[in-house]
Structure formats: C-alpha cells, structure tokens
Amino acid sequence: MGAASDARYSKRMSEVKSKTAKFVMEKADPSCQISFICKGHLVCTIEPKLLSPRKLSQSASMPTEINWQNVLPRNSSFDVLNLRGSMTPEFPQSLIRPSRLPSDLLSTNSNDVFEVRSLQEPSLDSQGSTHEQDTIAGVCAKLQAALADVTKYGVRFNEEICKREKSEMNQALLIKKDEETISALIKEKQEMEFLHKQETKMFRRQLDLLQEENKKFKEERDIAVKEEALHKQKINMVQNQLGLLQEENKKLQKERDNAIKEAEELRGSAGRGSHVSFSEFLVLDLQQATKNFSNSYKIGEGGFGSVYKGFLHNTMVAIKMLHPQSLQGKPEFEQEVAVLRTMRHPNLVTLLGICSEKSALIYEYLPNGSLEDRLACQGGTPPLTWQIRTRIIGEICCALMFLHSHPNRIVHGNLKPENILLDANLVSKLSDFGISRLLMETNSNTLVYHTEYPRGTFAYMDPEFLSSGELTVKSDVYSFGITILRLLTGKSPIKIAADVEDAIETDSLHLIIDKSAGDWPFVQAEQLANLGLRCAQVRKRKRPDLENEWKLVESLMQTASLSVSPSFTSQLDDKGIPSYFMCPIFQEVMKDPHVAADGYTYEAAAIKDWLDSGRKTSPMTNLPLSHQELTPNYTLRCAIQAWLLKHS
Known part of the structure; x- marks a missing residue:
C-alpha cells in the first residue's frame, strides 16, 4: 500500500507517513x-510474525495480493469502495476480512494501496x-x-x-443556489418591506398634510360661503x-320738471340769455347706460377724451367723457357747460345733462355722425x-x-x-364748445378775446388769430x-382757398x-365759391358780416328747394310759425312738447x-x-317760448 500522501512524498523517505499506512501497520x-x-x-516491508517457517515457505510459492482503495472507517455508513487482488486458496477466510478504519483516516489519498500477503501452511505432504x-x-x-x-x-x-x-453535490449546489436565491429573496423582501x-x-x-389642508379648505370654504351670503345680502x-x-x-x-314748468308758466317767458336747466347724472347712471364704459359702446375718441353712446331715461344719448388728467379738460368742461346753459337752438347740439364727478357731458344722440x-x-x-350740402351751409x-x-x-x-x-x-348741429369764448369790448368798442396760446385746427384757424392771439366773430367767419369750399369741392382744407381762386x-x-354730390347748378356753385372766398380772406377786415350775406344764403337754399330762417326755424307755415313748433296731432303750437x-x-x-285710447303705434309712421x-x-x-316772446 501507499506509504505517504502526495503532500509528504520524498524519494529519501524511509518510513511510512500516511495515517492510513500507520493505522494498517498497527491493526493488520x-x-x-x-x-x-x-x-x-x-519504502519498507512488514513480515508476518505468527506463521511457521514451513508455512512461510509454502506461502512464498503461492503469493496472494489484495489491494484496497479508499478504506473506510469503522461505524461508517460505507463499506469498502474497491477491492482488488488475489489470494491463494489455502488462505483462510478469517484472514481476508477487510478491516474498517477510523473516521480520521478518510482523508487518505485514494492512491494508497495496501497489500496483504498470507502464507498458508502447505499440505502435509505431496502424497496427501x-x-x-x-x-x-x-x-x-x-x-x-x-x-x-x-x-x-x-465496482x-x-x-x-x-x-x-455527484447527485449530492448537485443537490448541495442546488441547495446552495436555492439558499442564495432564498437569501436574496429574503433580503429583497426585507428591502421591500423597509421601502x-x-x-x-x-x-x-x-x-x-392633505387632511390638514382639506380641513383648512373646508374652513375657508365655510368662511367664503358665509362671506358670499353676507355679500349677497349686502348686494340685495x-x-x-x-x-x-x-x-x-x-x-x-319730475318734481323739478314740474317746478320748472310752473316757474316758466308764471314768468310767462323764457328768452335768450335765460339759463336752461338740465339734469345732473350720477356716475352709476353713466355706467349702466354704457355697460361700464364698454368699448363696444365707444363711438369716438380724441384729444379731449372719449364719446360713448348709451340709453338714459328711455332716450338714446351721447356721453362725452373729458380726460380728467388733461390740463384743459376741466376748463373745457366748465366752458361748454357755461355756453350751452345759456342758449338753445335747432342747429346747436342739445346738452341734456352733466356728470360733474366725471367731467362728463350728456348730449342728444345724432346717429349720422359728423360732417x-x-x-x-x-x-x-x-x-x-x-x-x-347747400342746406347744411345755410344751417351753420x-x-x-x-x-x-x-x-x-x-x-x-x-x-x-x-x-x-x-x-x-x-340736419346739422354745431357741437364742441370747449374752446368757445365770451367776447369783451375793448377800448375801440371791438368785441375781442385775447390769448397767448391760440388753439384750434390749423387749416381752419383765422391767420390773424394765429399771429395776434385776438379771437373775434370774424374768426368764425x-x-x-x-x-363752404370743402362742401363745394370735397378737397383738403390745406390751400383750398388758393385753388378755388385760381379755378375761378x-x-x-x-x-x-x-x-359725387351730383350736377351742381353752375351759377349756384359759382356763388358759393365766391362766398367761401370772401369769408376766407386773410385780413379779417375784408371778411363780410354773415347777416349781410344771409339773403344770398337763403336764396341758394331756396334754389335747392330748402328754406331756412335765421330765427330758430327751418320751415315756416303761412303764418310764419316754424313747422316743428306745431303738434302733429293738434296742429297747434305746442306748450308742453314731449318726445x-x-x-x-x-x-x-x-x-x-x-x-x-289703446293705440300702440306711432301717429306719424x-x-x-x-x-x-x-x-x-x-x-x-324754450325755443317756442322765446319765439312767442319775440313775436308777442
């Protein structure tokens, strides 16, 4: 059998080194x-000790050799793994029983082999x-x-x-893998549980947090609902x-209107120079009339402010809002109120009321816009x-x-x-009296207004007013x-007088x-051109008085089948009464006209x-x-009363 394990092998080895070999030496x-x-x-040999010389010599001629591999210990669950060799027939059965090795010899090299040589006693003699x-x-x-x-x-x-x-190794590997998998799963489970x-x-x-926010939201909602209910109550x-x-x-x-009516009836007259009353409107009235000054109600805008249309007291009106931040806004508002408060005329725009808080003027609504x-x-x-156009010239x-x-x-x-x-x-109506002026007499008995800052539209402004700052009635002329020249030619006002003069x-x-105005009668067109040129003279002393030109204007209007009187009327009946003073139903001069x-x-x-009487239609239409x-x-x-006063 092997004398040493591979780890202890040496060519000079003289004694056994393997634990298995040592155990066999002791127990064999x-x-x-x-x-x-x-x-x-x-390495070495152990000789038999109990055999007689005769048996020893006989066994030498009949050698028997047994090689065991992987001898297992006693009390192990495994028997001899491999048994090889041969023995003589004379070898007794009790001498070939394999020995069981202790468990500490299981690690011996599988290459270790021990040989057992048994010597049987020879037969008594050859002649047995x-x-x-x-x-x-x-x-x-x-x-x-x-x-x-x-x-x-x-085997x-x-x-x-x-x-x-091999199966156990595979099972061990599988068990190890399963254990690793189980360990990984347990670790993953632990991580998942932690997460x-x-x-x-x-x-x-x-x-x-959400519950707290929800609680706060409910509280705020309850507060908002209570506030909304209170707000609705306040609104109501x-x-x-x-x-x-x-x-x-x-x-x-109504009481004021009745009082004014009674006062006028008691006075019995209302002439030129008397103050005309009008309504004072609230800002809320204007907001309701214009849908809070909506852009859809805006009909004009300029340097003075904005103009809105609206519906006040069942009447369509135009609301002129002056710019409050403008330096000229407040003075223009006061000036226009002062002028229109003192007069009424069919060819002047009618001021129905004011809103002092917003510097707003409320006029009658004129649907055809400007000339x-x-x-x-x-x-x-x-x-x-x-x-x-000829009628408009006469009305202005x-x-x-x-x-x-x-x-x-x-x-x-x-x-x-x-x-x-x-x-x-x-029908034309003159508007925008924001820069109109009341004239004062000078030392030369000339009515004039002096200013250092002339205002107006350059193409229509009096050249002498621009140079001297003196505003007179000839400036309007x-x-x-x-x-007049614009209505006649339709051209731009710049240098229009020179162009018409050259054409004549x-x-x-x-x-x-x-x-585009149609076939002008040439004589009438020429008369209007000459009238426009006389009025547009550079020197104001060469400009005519309008009262002196009225007969020409009236004849031109008659040629155009229109008639305008300089005294408040546009048409007169056989008695000289303006037709619009007459009631369409009674055909009498109205005392209390209503629209x-x-x-x-x-x-x-x-x-x-x-x-x-139950009628729901218009008597006129x-x-x-x-x-x-x-x-x-x-x-x-007021116009009727003024006319009656003049012709009483």
Missing part, C-alpha cells in the same frame, strides 16, 4: 506481509490425501468466485457511491337702496347731395349768426366739419368760408367741384290721449312703439 493481522510503496519505490486437495481446490474456487462477486459488487457500489456523491414602511410613513405624512340691500334712490331721483326730476365722416363716406354711406350760417348775436357775443373758435354733427334727417380766374371751377318712442315731438296732452315713455323736450319748449 500479524500473519500478513505488507509492502509500503510510494511512486513505485519500496486427494480428498483434502479436492476440498482445498473447491474452497479456493468458491473463494475466487466470492472475490469476483465482491469485486463486481464493489457497482463504487459507481453508485460516485453517482450519489414599504418608508413609503407608508411618507404616505401617512402626506395623508395627514344696495340694489334695493339703489332702486329706491332711482325712484326718488325720478320723482325729484367730416359723411364727406369721406365713412362706413360705406352714400355721398351727400349738393342740395343737402344760421347757428353762427345766433351765437354772434347773443347778448354775450359767443365765438365758437373751432368750427370745422368734424364738429358739425348730423341727426337722422341729416374764416372757418365758415373754408367749410381760369374759368375752370367746373373741374374742381365735387362731382315719444318714435322720435317725434308731440303736445303732451295729445300724445297721452293717443296712448290712453304707424309703426309699433317700443315703449310708451314720454320725455320732455325742454329745448324745443
């Missing part, structure tokens, strides 16, 4: 001869009994057969053990108060005919004569087509002359008159009887009336 049967080898070299030889031969044969079976079963057993070890705990904590915190209270105030305001206005818009055919409107001349003959001698100061408005019937001198006036929903003015008693409200026409009433 004394009759065994054991040779210890290592790598083919004999044949029967005894046969018995020994049978025993040997049986032993050899048993040894072959043992060897065969040992199978060894294979099974190898398979089992889950962390997420649960975080979610609980978020849930707590304010609306109720507003309704009461509006009712009271209407009552006060400048109509000359430009803005909005696709048709051009004005020469008849209408009439309005200027009214202003200039006023006891305070009023100069408009900013006459131009943009400040001439047209109503639904294209110059602006009127440029306006070269007999080419027919080439520059506005053909109905159709826009026409009637005697109050007449239109009330008409409506009380026979169209349905949108409402049955009546609005007093103070302007017309």
Whole structure:
C-alpha cells in the first residue's frame, strides 16, 4: 500500500507517513506481509510474525495480493469502495476480512494501496490425501468466485457511491443556489418591506398634510360661503337702496320738471340769455347706460377724451367723457357747460345733462355722425347731395349768426366739419364748445378775446388769430368760408382757398367741384365759391358780416328747394310759425312738447290721449312703439317760448 500522501512524498523517505499506512501497520493481522510503496519505490516491508517457517515457505510459492482503495472507517455508513487482488486458496477466510478504519483516516489519498500477503501452511505432504486437495481446490474456487462477486459488487457500489456523491453535490449546489436565491429573496423582501414602511410613513405624512389642508379648505370654504351670503345680502340691500334712490331721483326730476314748468308758466317767458336747466347724472347712471364704459359702446375718441353712446331715461344719448388728467379738460368742461346753459337752438347740439364727478357731458344722440365722416363716406354711406350740402351751409350760417348775436357775443373758435354733427334727417348741429369764448369790448368798442396760446385746427384757424392771439366773430367767419369750399369741392382744407381762386380766374371751377354730390347748378356753385372766398380772406377786415350775406344764403337754399330762417326755424307755415313748433296731432303750437318712442315731438296732452285710447303705434309712421315713455323736450319748449316772446 501507499506509504505517504502526495503532500509528504520524498524519494529519501524511509518510513511510512500516511495515517492510513500507520493505522494498517498497527491493526493488520500479524500473519500478513505488507509492502509500503510510494511512486513505485519500496519504502519498507512488514513480515508476518505468527506463521511457521514451513508455512512461510509454502506461502512464498503461492503469493496472494489484495489491494484496497479508499478504506473506510469503522461505524461508517460505507463499506469498502474497491477491492482488488488475489489470494491463494489455502488462505483462510478469517484472514481476508477487510478491516474498517477510523473516521480520521478518510482523508487518505485514494492512491494508497495496501497489500496483504498470507502464507498458508502447505499440505502435509505431496502424497496427501486427494480428498483434502479436492476440498482445498473447491474452497479456493468458491473463494475466487466470492472475490469476483465482491469485486463486481464493489465496482457497482463504487459507481453508485460516485453517482450519489455527484447527485449530492448537485443537490448541495442546488441547495446552495436555492439558499442564495432564498437569501436574496429574503433580503429583497426585507428591502421591500423597509421601502414599504418608508413609503407608508411618507404616505401617512402626506395623508395627514392633505387632511390638514382639506380641513383648512373646508374652513375657508365655510368662511367664503358665509362671506358670499353676507355679500349677497349686502348686494340685495344696495340694489334695493339703489332702486329706491332711482325712484326718488325720478320723482325729484319730475318734481323739478314740474317746478320748472310752473316757474316758466308764471314768468310767462323764457328768452335768450335765460339759463336752461338740465339734469345732473350720477356716475352709476353713466355706467349702466354704457355697460361700464364698454368699448363696444365707444363711438369716438380724441384729444379731449372719449364719446360713448348709451340709453338714459328711455332716450338714446351721447356721453362725452373729458380726460380728467388733461390740463384743459376741466376748463373745457366748465366752458361748454357755461355756453350751452345759456342758449338753445335747432342747429346747436342739445346738452341734456352733466356728470360733474366725471367731467362728463350728456348730449342728444345724432346717429349720422359728423360732417367730416359723411364727406369721406365713412362706413360705406352714400355721398351727400349738393342740395343737402347747400342746406347744411345755410344751417351753420344760421347757428353762427345766433351765437354772434347773443347778448354775450359767443365765438365758437373751432368750427370745422368734424364738429358739425348730423341727426337722422341729416340736419346739422354745431357741437364742441370747449374752446368757445365770451367776447369783451375793448377800448375801440371791438368785441375781442385775447390769448397767448391760440388753439384750434390749423387749416381752419383765422391767420390773424394765429399771429395776434385776438379771437373775434370774424374768426368764425374764416372757418365758415373754408367749410363752404370743402362742401363745394370735397378737397383738403390745406390751400383750398388758393385753388378755388385760381379755378375761378381760369374759368375752370367746373373741374374742381365735387362731382359725387351730383350736377351742381353752375351759377349756384359759382356763388358759393365766391362766398367761401370772401369769408376766407386773410385780413379779417375784408371778411363780410354773415347777416349781410344771409339773403344770398337763403336764396341758394331756396334754389335747392330748402328754406331756412335765421330765427330758430327751418320751415315756416303761412303764418310764419316754424313747422316743428306745431303738434302733429293738434296742429297747434305746442306748450308742453314731449318726445315719444318714435322720435317725434308731440303736445303732451295729445300724445297721452293717443296712448290712453289703446293705440300702440306711432301717429306719424304707424309703426309699433317700443315703449310708451314720454320725455320732455325742454329745448324745443324754450325755443317756442322765446319765439312767442319775440313775436308777442
């Protein structure tokens, strides 16, 4: 058998080193001869001790060799793994029993082999009994057969053990993998549980925060609901108060109107120079009328401010809002109120009321806009005919004569087509009295207004007013002359007087008159051109008085089948009474004129009887009336009373 393990091998080794070899040396049967080898070299030999010399010599001739591999310890669950070798038939059965090794020898090298040489006593002599030889031969044969079976079963057993070890190794690997997998899963589970705990904590915190926020939100919502309920109650209270105030305001206005009416009736007259009353509106009234000054209600805008249309007291009105931050806004507002407070005229825009808080002026609404818009055919409107243009010239001349003959001698100061408005019937009305002035007499008995800062539109401004700062009635005459030439030619006001003068001198006036107005009668066109040039003279002393030119203007209007009187009227009946002083129903001069929903003015008693009889249509148009409200026409009433006073 092997004498040493591979780790202890040495060529000079003289004694056994392997634990297995040492164990065999101690435990082997004394009759065994054991040779210890290592790598083919004999290290030492143990001779048998109990055999007689005869038996020893006999066994030498019949050597028997048994090689065991992987000897297992006693009390182990495994037997001999491999058994190889041979023995003589004479070797007794008790001497070939394999020894079991202790467990501490399991680590011996598998290459260790021990040899057992047994010597049997030879037979008594060569001439022994044949029967005894046969018995020994049978025993040997049986032993050899048993040894072959043992060897065969040992090989199978060894294979099974190898398979089992391999299977156990595979199972161990699988178990190890399973343990690693289980360990990884346990670790992952622990990590997931840790993350889950962390997420649960975080979610609980978020849930707590959300619950707190929800609680705060509910509290705020409850507070908001309570505040909203209180706000609604306040709104209802304010609306109720507003309704009461509006009712009271209407009552006060009616009482004031009745008081004014009674006062006028008691005085019996209302002439030029007397103050005309008008309404004082609240800011809330203007906001309601214009939908809080919506852009959709805005109809004009300029340096003075903005103009809105609105509906006040069942009447369509125009609301002029002056710029409060403008240095000229407040003075212009006060000046216009001062001028329009003292007069009424059919060809002057009617001031219905004011709002002092917002520096707002409330006028009658004129749907056809300005004369400048109509000359430009803005909005696709048709051009004005020469008849209408001639009538407008007469109406503006009439309005200027009214202003200039006023006891305070009023100069408009900013006459131009943009400040001439047209109503639904294209009747012209002069507006924008923001820079108009009341004239004072100088030492030379000349009515004049002095200023260091002339204001107006350059193309229509009096050249002498620009140079000297003296504003007179002749300044309006110059602006009127440029306006006449514009209506005649439709050209720009810049250098228009020079162009018309050149055309007259070269007999080419027919080439520059506005053909869109129709076929102008040449004589009338030439008369208007000459009138415009006389009024537009550079020197004011060369400009005519409008009263001296009125007959020419009146004849031109008659040629155009229109008639305008310089005394408040546009048409007169056979008795010389203005036609619009007459009630359409009674056909009498009105004492208390009121405007109905159709826009026409009637005697109050007449239109009330008409409506009380159950009629719901207009006496003039026979169209349905949108409402049955009546609005007093103070302007017309004052004009009627002034006319009656003059002709009494």
